[in-house]
Amino acid sequence: MSFKIKNNVYWVGKIDWEIRKFHGNEYSTHRGTTYNSYLIKEQRVALIDTVWKPFSKEFVKNLAKEIDLDKIDYIITNHAEIDHSGALPELMERIPDKPIYCTANGVKSIKGHYHKDWNFQVVKTGDTLDLGNDKQLIFVEMRMLHWPDSMACYLTKDNILFSNDAFGQHYATEFMYNDLVDQNELFVECMKYYANILTPFSVLVDKKIKEVLDLQIPIDIIGTSHGVIWRDNPTQIVEKYLAWANAYQENQITILYDTMWDGTKRMAETISKGILEIDKKVNLKLFNIAKTDKNDIITEIFKSRIILVGSPTIGGGILSSVAEIFEMIKGLRFRNKKAAAFGCYGWSGESIQVLNELLKKSGFSVINEGIRALWNPDDESIEKCLEFGREIAKTTN
Numbered sequence: 001m002s003f004k005i006k007n008n009v010y011w012v013g014k015i016d017w018e019i020r021k022f023h024g025n026e027y028s029t030h031r032g033t034t035y036n037s038y039l040i041k042e043q044r045v046a047l048i049d050t051v052w053k054p055f056s057k058e059f060v061k062n063l064a065k066e067i068d069l070d071k072i073d074y075i076i077t078n079h080a081e082i083d084h085s086g087a088l089p090e091l092m093e094r095i096p097d098k099p100i101y102c103t104a105n106g107v108k109s110i111k112g113h114y115h116k117d118w119n120f121q122v123v124k125t126g127d128t129l130d131l132g133n134d135k136q137l138i139f140v141e142m143r144m145l146h147w148p149d150s151m152a153c154y155l156t157k158d159n160i161l162f163s164n165d166a167f168g169q170h171y172a173t174e175f176m177y178n179d180l181v182d183q184n185e186l187f188v189e190c191m192k193y194y195a196n197i198l199t200p201f202s203v204l205v206d207k208k209i210k211e212v213l214d215l216q217i218p219i220d221i222i223g224t225s226h227g228v229i230w231r232d233n234p235t236q237i238v239e240k241y242l243a244w245a246n247a248y249q250e251n252q253i254t255i256l257y258d259t260m261w262d263g264t265k266r267m268a269e270t271i272s273k274g275i276l277e278i279d280k281k282v283n284l285k286l287f288n289i290a291k292t293d294k295n296d297i298i299t300e301i302f303k304s305r306i307i308l309v310g311s312p313t314i315g316g317g318i319l320s321s322v323a324e325i326f327e328m329i330k331g332l333r334f335r336n337k338k339a340a341a342f343g344c345y346g347w348s349g350e351s352i353q354v355l356n357e358l359l360k361k362s363g364f365s366v367i368n369e370g371i372r373a374l375w376n377p378d379d380e381s382i383e384k385c386l387e388f389g390r391e392i393a394k395t396t397n
């Protein structure tokens with residue numbers, strides 16, 4: 001499958017309807033994904049990115065139907081992660097001497113993955129590549145958006161920004177354009193992608209977007225490397241990124257917990273009642289961490305102004321599902337969010353101290369010392385949980 005995007009620019013990627021876990025098991029892809037590769041057929045021919053390794057044979061076979069591979073002049077590798085560079089070995093078997101344009105970090109990464117000394121051409125921000133017909137590719141380094149090697153490139157005259165991972169989403173669709181797909185599905189996947197992948201780099205996202213906007217170059221199309229191509233009001237996703245990059249939050253409180261014999265679950269439900277007694281407008285959500293997709297939890301935290309985290313005490317610590325989600329949370333460096341801890345205990349009762357430490361290390365402002373209940377909460381503990389919830393509801397930003 002391939003299709004024309006504009007003039008001499010074609011999509012030559014792969015739609016992966018089947019994938020449900022990405023980055024090993026780190027990212028759930030409920031709606032599949034796409035690996036977008038682009039072919040520009042001007043006087044000189046450029047290929048931008050490839051596809052994930054399992055599809056490399058299929059990719060090269062399809063590409064050869066689109067163009068005589070020997071006619072490809074330039075290969076652009078915007079980002080060396082395997083989902084985009086994975087077909088390079090198969091392709092370079094066929095055209096081993098063709099130049100690969102990437103950043104200096106891109107060379108390190110591609111060599112690190114494939115152990116090949118291909119014809120690398122290092123580019124920096126502002127470097128250009130002449131495609132003939134008065135069209136050029138202009139390169140823009142996107143360091144840490146989201147890897148040290150990431151870059152984007154811009155096709156003049158056609159006004160297409162090939163942004164690689166930025167502005168993408170894991171979303172398989174045969175429609176392929178932002179205006180043709182279900183908008184709710186699209187933006188759910190966009191936000192999940194930002195929350196789980198780009199949150200730690202928000203300061204850089206804000207800076208880089210403003211730097212590109214200051215250039216005042218016309219952008220008619222944003223061709224990302226995953227999901228839809230933005231052709232209808234493409235800057236709408238840029239504006240979303242600016243909002244998300246600036247300590248984004250909605251009026252949401254999220255209660256996350258795991259439970260052994262339902263005591264901590266009862267605490268969670270009682271605290272939620274207390275919150276709603278005071279604030280009926282807040283979007284209050286409860287999730288059992290062990291039963292919920294971890295990337296969906298991260299998206300809910302991303303939207304929250306307050307999170308409450310509960311675990312009973314076990315072995316002087318917390319339940320493993322709660323510890324696991326903190327391994328993700330702490331790396332994401334959320335900003336401007338408040339938090340508090342709760343949990344049942346039978347003997348020593350350290351869970352809330354452990355949770356408080358984890359919350360502080362993860363950059364949350366901890367509202368209070370938390371609340372714990374002995375064994376399964378009795379009437380007095382239930383009343384305390386209600387009051388705890390009422391106090392949380394009164395917490396302002």
Ligand code: FEO
Nearest residue numbers: 079081083165225
């Ligand atoms: Fe889609 Fe960072 O790879």
